Amino acid sequence: MPIILTAAAVGLCLLIFVASVIPRGHSEEAIRLFGHAFLERADEYARLRYVSWVMKNAAIMMILAAMTLLQSGGRMYEGLRMHLGDTGGLFGTSLGVFLILTGVTLPFDYYSGFLIEREFGFATQSGISWLGDYLKSAAITMVIAVLGLTALVYISRRFPHTWWVLAAGGYAAFVFLWAMLSPIIIDPIFYRFRPVEDVAFKEKVIQMARTANIKVDEVLEVNASKKTLKGNAYFTGVFGTKRIVIYDNLLRRYPKRYSLLVIAHEIGHWSKGHIRNGILLSSLLGLVFLAILRKTSPTPLYAGDLPAIILLALAFIITTLPLSNAISRLQEREADRVVFDITGDTAGWVDLEIRLSRHNLGDVEPHPVIRAALFSHPSALERIRAAKEYLPQVTPP
Ligand SMILES: [Zn+2]
Numbered sequence: 001m002p003i004i005l006t007a008a009a010v011g012l013c014l015l016i017f018v019a020s021v022i023p024r025g026h027s028e029e030a031i032r033l034f035g036h037a038f039l040e041r042a043d044e045y046a047r048l049r050y051v052s053w054v055m056k057n058a059a060i061m062m063i064l065a066a067m068t069l070l071q072s073g074g075r076m077y078e079g080l081r082m083h084l085g086d087t088g089g090l091f092g093t094s095l096g097v098f099l100i101l102t103g104v105t106l107p108f109d110y111y112s113g114f115l116i117e118r119e120f121g122f123a124t125q126s127g128i129s130w131l132g133d134y135l136k137s138a139a140i141t142m143v144i145a146v147l148g149l150t151a152l153v154y155i156s157r158r159f160p161h162t163w164w165v166l167a168a169g170g171y172a173a174f175v176f177l178w179a180m181l182s183p184i185i186i187d188p189i190f191y192r193f194r195p196v197e198d199v200a201f202k203e204k205v206i207q208m209a210r211t212a213n214i215k216v217d218e219v220l221e222v223n224a225s226k227k228t229l230k231g232n233a234y235f236t237g238v239f240g241t242k243r244i245v246i247y248d249n250l251l252r253r254y255p256k257r258y259s260l261l262v263i264a265h266e267i268g269h270w271s272k273g274h275i276r277n278g279i280l281l282s283s284l285l286g287l288v289f290l291a292i293l294r295k296t297s298p299t300p301l302y303a304g305d306l307p308a309i310i311l312l313a314l315a316f317i318i319t320t321l322p323l324s325n326a327i328s329r330l331q332e333r334e335a336d337r338v339v340f341d342i343t344g345d346t347a348g349w350v351d352l353e354i355r356l357s358r359h360n361l362g363d364v365e366p367h368p369v370i371r372a373a374l375f376s377h378p379s380a381l382e383r384i385r386a387a388k389e390y391l392p393q394v395t396p397p
Helices: 002-021 027-033 036-069 072-119 127-158 164-187 198-209 247-254 255-273 274-296 303-319 321-343 346-360 368-375 378-391
Strands: 194-195 218-222 233-236 245-247
Touching: 002 036, 002 368, 027 036, 027 127, 027 346, 027 368, 027 378, 036 072, 036 198, 072 127, 072 233, 127 164, 127 303, 164 233, 164 274, 198 321, 218 247, 233 255, 233 321, 245 247, 245 255, 245 378, 247 255, 247 378, 255 346, 255 378, 274 303, 274 321, 303 321, 321 346, 321 368, 346 378
Parallel strands: 218 245
Antiparallel strands: 194 218, 233 245
């Protein structure tokens, strides 16, 4: 099973690589809406990002595979255990593996997260400031991963029969807590948030939300312009931390009518319960992964096997990308339909999609393989088509 999963992940990476580098044409519709010059530049931007995604994941998998074959994890654990005891060995091994992985991914992330962004004129922060953010988020990931892996090994020792179910429950609780707490604890580490000031605008947002039968806790503006020129918005949180966050870039540089459409889309996610679905889906995938891990690993888990366990997890995540992204695209389409239902402004939506794609240099017509594997949202062309084909549901009198 681990071999099959890893082979599937490698195969998918290869497909993405091939789909990224082969030159291809565009449909007449794309050319009419966006023009040759834009499509060429957007294709170049997309190609660099996809190739770097493949390279990064290939590098991580190769390092983990090498560590597994050379039994470096076992040697690291046994060596540390002699000096620091069992707990120290366990902590040290997971920390060591994650430090190595961060070292491996840093150059790729610097290239795709900063150099490419600067090259295409999006980055507004300096390399040092980017690196500061990167190290902060790497540190957060590392703390969570090291604690999680240590707990996993402990649970497998303490409950030899049910550890995988217990771990799945723990993971589900973590996903839920993360959804609830990250907007108030993690996000402020990287950005400043403040309530949208325009009273008339906020009033309209609240009215729209009411039409969709939901209560918005907060509409916040984030100072994304400190780091990027791109425009976006997102919804986040559960219970009392539910919020809609809109990039200042979008709010300042676009007519209010468009900001409202973007927010209507986020309201759509809420009214259709997409945060809940996301938490459930992650928890389910966690359970499936742990079932695979139980089938393929000795119980209790051995700390020296951590590189193999992480490799299996990464292979699982990559292999299930087409599934999780297909579900995500369905939800995005559903949220778009809510926009049309509550605003009726399909013409505005078409115009907004064109503008945002131009502004963000979007891959408006991705290769089918790329779309299936990496696109959490339908492409701009698909969304434009859906808006044009939308028919309001007529309720009989
Ligand atoms: Zn969305």
